[in-house]
Amino acid sequence: MKFLIKIGDKEYPVEILEKEGEVKIKVGEKEFSFKKEEKIFLAKTKFEKREFKEKRILAPIAGTISEIFVKEGDFVKEGQKIFLLSAMKMENEILSDFEGKVKKVFVKKGENVKKDQTLLIGE
Amino acid sequence: MKILEFEKLESTQKKAKEIAKEAEPWTVVLAKEQTGGYGRKGNFWYSPRGGLYFSAILPKTKIEDLQILTILAAFCIAKILKEDFKFEPFIKLPNDVYVNNKKICGILTENMILGKEVKNSIIGIGLNTNIEKFPKDLENIATSIKIELKRKVENKELLKKILEELKEKLEIIS
Numbered sequence: 501m502k503f504l505i506k507i508g509d510k511e512y513p514v515e516i517l518e519k520e521g522e523v524k525i526k527v528g529e530k531e532f533s534f535k536k537e538e539k540i541f542l543a544k545t546k547f548e549k550r551e552f553k554e555k556r557i558l559a560p561i562a563g564t565i566s567e568i569f570v571k572e573g574d575f576v577k578e579g580q581k582i583f584l585l586s587a588m589k590m591e592n593e594i595l596s597d598f599e600g601k602v603k604k605v606f607v608k609k610g611e612n613v614k615k616d617q618t619l620l621i622g623e
Numbered sequence: 624m625k626i627l628e629f630e631k632l633e634s635t636q637k638k639a640k641e642i643a644k645e646a647e648p649w650t651v652v653l654a655k656e657q658t659g660g661y662g663r664k665g666n667f668w669y670s671p672r673g674g675l676y677f678s679a680i681l682p683k684t685k686i687e688d689l690q691i692l693t694i695l696a697a698f699c700i701a702k703i704l705k706e707d708f709k710f711e712p713f714i715k716l717p718n719d720v721y722v723n724n725k726k727i728c729g730i731l732t733e734n735m736i737l738g739k740e741v742k743n744s745i746i747g748i749g750l751n752t753n754i755e756k757f758p759k760d761l762e763n764i765a766t767s768i769k770i771e772l773k774r775k776v777e778n779k780e781l782l783k784k785i786l787e788e789l790k791e792k793l794e795i796i797s
Contacts, residue, residue, distance in 0.1 A: 561689070592733070
């Protein structure tokens with residue numbers, strides 16, 4: 501089987517021959533031969549690891565978790581009440597900013613939390 | 624400013640929270656009495672007829688400014704009590720106002736926070752205005768304008784005054 505491969509302006513005659521369990525590929529004067537059973541390893545294509553942005557709920561202010569309205573495995577909607585955080589003598593309802601499953605709750609009722617502490621992760 | 628008036632509610636705060644999503648800022652829920660008025664940590668707030676019970680849906684605030692809301696409201700109430708009734712109010716920071724060592728007003732701010740955004744802030748105020756007598760368990764720790772002043776006050780006028788004062792003060796910080 502003969503081809504002509506054109507790369508840019510240059511043409512390369514390529515010939516593929518198959519004979520007695522051998523595959524020969526001739527490019528111009530150069531010859532490459534492979535045994536048929538030889539596995540041809542493809543260079544590992546590096547797939548970009550897909551970044552699934554983790555869904556996290558952080559404490560917007562420091563305070564005490566006075567109520568937890570969800571548990572691990574629950575499905576939550578955006579805007580759903582997740583925690584009650586008492587801070588500065590105010591009651592703050594922490595709403596979910598994502599829709600999905602609650603993967604892990606990191607705090608317990610009565611626990612003091614710092615600002616930006618992760619309270620929950622979802623998926 | 625829109626005032627929604629009710630004869631009786633379980634809680635003005637609860638009602639305000641229900642309507643907060645759709646309501647305009649400065650929508651106020653007012654009730655002549657509450658059957659389940661509450662303060663911080665769900666503590667019961669004695670709310671018979673005669674008192675002034677309302678919850679105001681506030682304009683959106685930044686998270687950093689939340690802390691000031693309650694203090695500002697306590698300051699406004701104390702200022703009015705001092706100027707209009709010549710009381711010597713004491714603010715037990717940040718959310719209670721006392722007259723003659725007895726509680727006359729309680730303030731509860733509740734915020735709904737989504738991510739880094741404050742979706743709603745509702746301030747609930749219970750002011751003991753025309754309450755003539757408190758039950759035994761409260762009579763030594765609570766008082767009212769009527770008990771102190773020996774005269775009735777106009778709840779609605781007082782409400783408007785408080786709201787105007789609060790609005791003015793809030794505009795300064797926003």
